[in-house]
Amino acid sequence: MSVQLTVEQTAFLQGPLSMNVGAVGRDGWPCVCRAQGVMVARDRRALTVLLSASRGRAVIDALDAGSGITLVVSRPSTHATLQLKASAATRATTGAAQRACSARCVAAFADELKGLGYGAGLEQALAALLPPDDLVALRFAPEIVFDQTPGPDAGRVLARA
Amino acid sequence: MNLSLESLRPCLDGAIPAVVATSAQDGTPNVAYASQVHYVDAEHVALSYQFFSKTRENVLAHPYAQVQVVEPGSFRHFRLKLHYMRTETAGPLFEYMKAQLAGIAAQTHMDKVFVLRGADIYRVLDIESVDPHIPPAPPPSDALLSLRRTLDRLGDTTDLSDLADRGLAALTAGFGIRHALLLMLDEAGAALYTLGSLGYPDSGIGAEVKVGEGLIGVAARERIPVRINYRTGDYAYQTAMRATHATEPRIPLPVLANPHSRIAVPLIHGGRLLGVLYAESEHDAFFSHADEDALVVYARHLAALVAQAACEPDDAEPAHDEPATRPTGVPLAVRYFAADHSVFIDNDYLIKGVAGSILWTLLNEHARNGRRDFCNRELRRDPRLPLPDFGDNLETRLILLQRRLAERCPTIALEKTGRGRFRLNIDRPLQLST
Numbered sequence: 133m134s135v136q137l138t139v140e141q142t143a144f145l146q147g148p149l150s151m152n153v154g155a156v157g158r159d160g161w162p163c164v165c166r167a168q169g170v171m172v173a174r175d176r177r178a179l180t181v182l183l184s185a186s187r188g189r190a191v192i193d194a195l196d197a198g199s200g201i202t203l204v205v206s207r208p209s210t211h212a213t214l215q216l217k218a219s220a221a222t223r224a225t226t227g228a229a230q231r232a233c234s235a236r237c238v239a240a241f242a243d244e245l246k247g248l249g250y251g252a253g254l255e256q257a258l259a260a261l262l263p264p265d266d267l268v269a270l271r272f273a274p275e276i277v278f279d280q281t282p283g284p285d286a287g288r289v290l291a292r293a
Numbered sequence: 294m295n296l297s298l299e300s301l302r303p304c305l306d307g308a309i310p311a312v313v314a315t316s317a318q319d320g321t322p323n324v325a326y327a328s329q330v331h332y333v334d335a336e337h338v339a340l341s342y343q344f345f346s347k348t349r350e351n352v353l354a355h356p357y358a359q360v361q362v363v364e365p366g367s368f369r370h371f372r373l374k375l376h377y378m379r380t381e382t383a384g385p386l387f388e389y390m391k392a393q394l395a396g397i398a399a400q401t402h403m404d405k406v407f408v409l410r411g412a413d414i415y416r417v418l419d420i421e422s423v424d425p426h427i428p429p430a431p432p433p434s435d436a437l438l439s440l441r442r443t444l445d446r447l448g449d450t451t452d453l454s455d456l457a458d459r460g461l462a463a464l465t466a467g468f469g470i471r472h473a474l475l476l477m478l479d480e481a482g483a484a485l486y487t488l489g490s491l492g493y494p495d496s497g498i499g500a501e502v503k504v505g506e507g508l509i510g511v512a513a514r515e516r517i518p519v520r521i522n523y524r525t526g527d528y529a530y531q532t533a534m535r536a537t538h539a540t541e542p543r544i545p546l547p548v549l550a551n552p553h554s555r556i557a558v559p560l561i562h563g564g565r566l567l568g569v570l571y572a573e574s575e576h577d578a579f580f581s582h583a584d585e586d587a588l589v590v591y592a593r594h595l596a597a598l599v600a601q602a603a604c605e606p607d608d609a610e611p612a613h614d615e616p617a618t619r620p621t622g623v624p625l626a627v628r629y630f631a632a633d634h635s636v637f638i639d640n641d642y643l644i645k646g647v648a649g650s651i652l653w654t655l656l657n658e659h660a661r662n663g664r665r666d667f668c669n670r671e672l673r674r675d676p677r678l679p680l681p682d683f684g685d686n687l688e689t690r691l692i693l694l695q696r697r698l699a700e701r702c703p704t705i706a707l708e709k710t711g712r713g714r715f716r717l718n719i720d721r722p723l724q725l726s727t
Contacts, residue, residue, distance in 0.1 A: 152361070154314040154324035164314035164324050164361050165423075166370060187370070187423050204312065204324040217321065250309075257368045261424055280325065287347055 133293040134218075134273030137176040141214065141277065141290075145172050145179070147207055148244035149237070153181055153270070154202040155194035163190040167203065168262040169234035178273045179203065179216065180224050182234045185266045192268055195221045201272050204280060208244050213280035214290075221272035234264035296420040298335055301371055302582040303430065304362040305332045306522055307393065311362045313340065315351035323347045330360055331390050332582065333414065338373065341394050342380060342411035349413070352377040358415065361423075366430025370423035375415035382411045385515040392511060392519045436468075436583035443467025443591055453602045454692045454709075457489035460570075460595050464491065468584060470572045472549055475595075476502060476509060477560075477568040477689045480647060480679065485513055485569055488689055488696075490547055497547030498696040499644055509569050512557035516566055518592075520556040520585050522578045544642075554579035558588045562596035570595065603688060607669055607713025624724040625704055629653045631727065634679070638702045647686070648694040650678050655717050656705075660725055669713040691715065 137145070151167035165188035171180040181203055183192060195201055201221040206213035242255040275293040280286050304311075311327045325348045329341040338360070342349060352358055356377035363370055381387050391409040446463035450456050457475050464470035472492040476485035479501075487500040505514040512519045552573035560568040570592045572580070580588075628637045635645035636652050644652065654677050658664050669687055672678060695707040695715075706718040 150310075152312045152324050154322040156316040156320050156322045160316060160320070160355070161357055161359065161374065162314035162316040162322055163359050164312055164372070166361070200321050202322045202324050204326075206326065213326065215324065219321075251366070254368075257427075261368050261370075261427060282326065282328070284344055286325075286344065 134177045134275060135216075135277055135291040135293050137172065137274070137277070137291075139176075142172050142176050144207070144212070144214065145170055145205060148209075148240035149205045149207055150241060151181070151203065151205050151237070153183060153188070153191055154204070155191045155199040157190060157194040157199065158197050163194055165191040166262070168264070168267075169230065169237040170203070170205065171230070171233055178271055180230075180269050180271045181221075182226070182230055182237075182264075182267050182269055184262065185268045187262075188268065192270070195270060196223075201270065203272075203274075206280070208241075208248055211282055213282070213286075215278040215280040216274040216276070217278075218272040218275050221270040224269035224271040226267045226269045230267055230269050231264040234262070234267055235259075238262045238264075296371070296422060298332065298338070298373075298417055298420065301362065301364075301373075301420065302332050303366075303433070304364045304371060305330050305338065306365075306578065306582070308365040308522075308578060309363040309368075311360055313348055314359045314361075315348050316355050316357065317347075317351050318354045323351055327360060329390060329394050330362055331386075331393065331412070333386065337378070337414055337416055338375065339381075339386060339390060339412040339414050341390055341409055342413050343394075343408060344410075352413070364430050367427055368424075369427045369429065372421040372423055373417050374419040374421075376418055378414045378416055380411040380413050385517040386414075387412045388511050388515045389517055389519050392508060392521055395521065433581045433583060436581065436587040439467045439469075439584070440587040440591055441467075444594065447594075450598070451602045451605050453599065453688050454695070456595070456598055456602060457692065460598075461489050461491035464572060464591075468572075468588070470574070472552075472574065473570065473572040474509075474546075474548075475568065475570055477599075477686075478504075478513065478566055480686050482566075485509060486646075486693060487544075487546065488568070488693055493547035495545070495547045496696070496700060497544060498700060499648070499693055500544040500546040502546065508555055508557045509571050512559050512571075513566060513569050516559050516561060518556065518558040518585050518589050520554075520580050522554055522580070549573050549575065551575075553577045556580045556585060556588060558585075558592040560592050560596035560599065562593070562600045567596045567599050599689075605712060608711035620719055620721050622721045624722040625702075626724050626726070627656060629725070629727050638705075641701070643701055644694060644697050647679055648690045648697070651690060652694055652698075652705075654678060656723060656725060659717055659719065660723060665717045666710065667715055667717065688713075 153167045154164045156162050167181045169182035200219045202217045204215045242258040246254050277291040279288045279290050311330045313327045314324050327340050331339040333339050358375045360373045390412045394409050443463045446466040447459050461473045464473050475489040477488050484501045484503050487497050490496045502509045504510050554574040557569050557571045626639050633645050634649035636643045636649045698705050704720045708716045710716050
């Protein structure tokens with residue numbers, strides 16, 4: 133069973149976000165990698181998250197080996213943060229749509245940071261850091277969604293399958 | 294581990310949030326933002342513990358984590374494999390992180406949310422460069438060169454008054470610091486008093502800070518450097534220090550209203566705390582980790598010079614006093630309150646404590662027998678003065694008194710006539726009362 137994301141959560145996931153994916157390797161070590169794009173399925177019951185194959189090798193290996201997945205997305209200007217977890221993720225195909233999605237998400241993230249005064253040259257720096265050319269797409273159906281906005285309520289369950 | 298943790302210190306100042314990945318006992322991953330990843334030493338970092346979170350629950354059960362940090366300027370990512378060791382809830386590291394977290398919290402508008410409950414110490418087992426192809430950020434200014442320039446400008450001096458002025462002025466040439474204070478620890482070890490200041494409209498000479506109060510007080514109490522990189526209302530002196538109570542006269546500390554960066558470094562020599570060097574800036578992240586290192590070295594050098602100056606022998610006593618001309622004019626009303634040794638001139642607060650007691654003793658001696666020339670040695674032996682054994686405190690108190698008089702009451706002046714010798718110059722008749 134999976135959670136159906138709300139319309140608001142879906143909209144939030146399409147905003148300018150800092151995204152990170154976590155997994156646990158077969159050796160028990162937790163690992164994390166910055167994600168560079170997310171797409172929500174039309175029925176709002178699944179997501180496809182985009183990682184760089186080279187930057188996210190440990191996370192991808194862990195997921196290939198059957199680790200659960202967690203995705204944390206945060207909007208820098210408001211600190212509003214969601215964490216979505218599932219017991220597994222599967223590889224999905226990547227193509228022009230995924231590359232376009234990644235480029236759009238990275239540009240939106242850079243634009244958000246620029247507004248927060250993180251300095252000039254940010255778009256170029258992030259575009260060089262997170263190019264859309266070695267993407268791996270990971271699809272998962274969230275089983276639990278947490279509000280992870282910093283504060284004493286961080287960790288509150290918003291939806292559970 | 295090919296990369297050193299020291300080389301990652303720019304990533305550990307809270308400029309860009311870090312994320313921490315942990316695992317629950319059943320293997321479920323968790324990722325959360327870490328407000329603060331603090332450099333402890335070459336092998337350890339500390340993460341701030343603010344709430345009992347899933348991260349904390351996980352590491353207590355399964356003490357392994359991975360932290361991803363980002364270098365400001367280049368946005369290069371690094372991943373650190375960590376092993377949780379212990380949590381500290383008091384002491385120097387905790388106090389440093391608490392102060393720094395206040396700055397990070399304010400910068401991210403999380404002042405009310407971020408309160409430090411503990412410093413979770415982790416051993417760093419491995420560091421991975423995620424983006425080896427990305428060029429590093431431009432290096433920060435060379436702190437060692439800044440230190441050398443500062444020391445060149447300071448030069449050699451064994452005069453405490455000169456040391457207080459040049460010690461602060463040299464910071465501008467070396468580090469570009471435009472606002473700074475030099476505070477000395479009082480005889481009881483309970484408070485610090487301002488001996489010198491740089492870059493403020495009011496000098497604030499004589500302004501006091503209690504040990505433990507604000508950033509300066511924390512640096513003194515814990516004997517550690519404390520650096521805040523962003524503007525925060527926490528650890529500020531505005532409310533407390535600018536208020537002047539009628540019942541407890543205070544000299545306001547002349548600090549910036551809204552400093553964006555602040556650093557307080559203790560002056561320690563021979564295991565003894567002598568004072569605190571404080572600097573601040575209107576710019577964010579003005580002081581780097583390397584600046585902190587360099588200022589710690591500089592503060593130790595200043596402390597050694599202060600201690601050395603205190604050990605210099607006094608000049609020989611002169612054969613006799615020069616006769617004073619009797620001043621004329623409207624008498625100056627000088628009132629002394631023995632409870633706190635405070636002195637008021639024409640009802641305006643001048644000074645209190647040891648310096649107030651010294652002034653009162655000198656003025657009474659002068660009133661009794663017209664004496665003008667005094668020496669430190671006799672003051673050290675004077676049972677009326679609440680002086681400890683340390684020689685340097687008398688000298689610094691005299692400098693404080695001399696400066697305070699020059700600012701607030703030039704009618705009375707202390708003129709240095711030699712090492713350990715000074716003359717009381719008075720331009721108007723005095724009316725002493727208690």
